[in-house]
Amino acid sequence: MPDKKDSENNSTEDKMQTSDSPETNAQGQVIVVSEEKIGLPFSKGILASSISITGLEIVLCHKIAYEIEQYLFEKKLKTVAIDELRSIVFRFIKNYVSLEYAEKYLLWQSVGKLKKPIVLLIGGATGVGKSTVATILATRLNITRVASSDAIREVMRATVSDKLIRPIRGSSYNAYQNLTLPPVGVNPVILGFREQVMAVIVGVEAIIKRSIEEKHDIIIEGAHIVPGYMEIEKYNSKAIIQEIVITVPDLQVHKEHFSKRTIETQGSRPMHKYIKHLDKIHMIQKYIEKLAKERSIPLINNYSLDNTVSEVLQLLFDRVREEFSRIRS
Known part of the structure; x- marks a missing residue:
């Protein structure tokens, strides 16, 4: 039988395991990412995938995406503009890793x-x-x-x-x-x-x-x-x-x-x-x-x-x- 520490670690890992489905907090809140007139539910799985383009390890990408999700919930945001979200991601990558990787993220987001x-x-x-x-x-x-x-x-x-x-x-x-x-x-x-x-x-x-x-x-x-x-x-x-x-x-x-x-x-x-x-x-x-x-x-x-x-x-x-x-x- 796993001890309490193992259970807590597993719980954290489970939270970081992501899919492409919309994310909700305990109150069932859904955050919508808006771009011009289009809005889509926020997904930390998709966000982690976009961060991985920088070459960071996928586990770290999921961790950063999870922390960003928690940040958005704490701010009680119902919608977030795509440019604002990218700025937030830039800041988190810069703080967690380095400016180099944060700039890579923004560069690739601008390819379109x-x-x-x-x-x-x-x-x-x-x-x-x-x-x-x-x-x-x-x-x-x-x-x-x-x-x-x-x-x-x-x-x-x-x-x-x-x-x-x-x-x-x-x-x-x-x-x-x-x-x-x-x-x-x-x-x-x-x-x-x-x-x-x-x-x-x-x-x-x-x-x-x-x-x-x-x-x-x-x-x-x-x-x-x-x-x-x-x-x-x-x-x-x-x-x-x-x-x-x-x-x-x-x-x-x-x-x-x-x-x-x-x-x-x-x-x-x-x-x-x-x-x-x-x-x-x-x-x-x-x-x-x-x-x-x-x-x-x-x-x-x-x-x-x-x-x-x-x-x-x-x-x-x-x-x-x-x-x-x-x-x-």
Whole structure:
């Protein structure tokens, strides 16, 4: 049976566990957050999510959101303007953490004023953790659209004529098996990969263009997001576009990634399927790294998931800050 202290701790944790449902105090009071003529019930779950964009640990974000909720109830507010709420959040983050994180929060809350969608492109060889990083970032950034270049390839396989489909058969690391002509002067693994990328990138660009036209934020990840195969600079005037490459240089760590993938997919993507091709996967990784360095695309070593996510968030903050600076100048 838990002692009193444990019960009190559990009670506090229960209060901080949040959902997207409206929050009420003991008297059933609901606080409405207003923006122009629209009003929505305050939710500390949504607030904690918006704070987590800064890169703070999610537990701390929930704690700050909980304290803000208590503050609003103590003030007996029935409504709070969105700008006023953001000022309150800024003050709490500054007091709990630092001015740096408080400014990050306000900066990201202002992104909508740019009237540009965010397009985040995450490249890297098979098994480096692209999809995991993309999923976490989508949650942190409240981006509802995440696309995989593997999924794009599968759609193209199902819709493109069999005569044109050869380059996109198989995976990125064994595409060389479907080369139409024998390679001359180029490693067949790299040549096969290049042909597949050039085919799949057509679908990737179509999705980017559609997202920009509809002004929808999107994250696109996959082995086919390779530096130099798209002229992303042409989208800079219409979108906040950021390309990154994730790597895992250490072979043993890379093997562990595949082991985790096998468990997470309940064996549908068995480890041995990739391990036997690990030399080819690393050959492709070195090719991607070389292109990234030549084009000054950020390379992130995924030795720690938390650090990787934090690095990507910082790159996005820097990109947004540059955009605001450009507008002011």
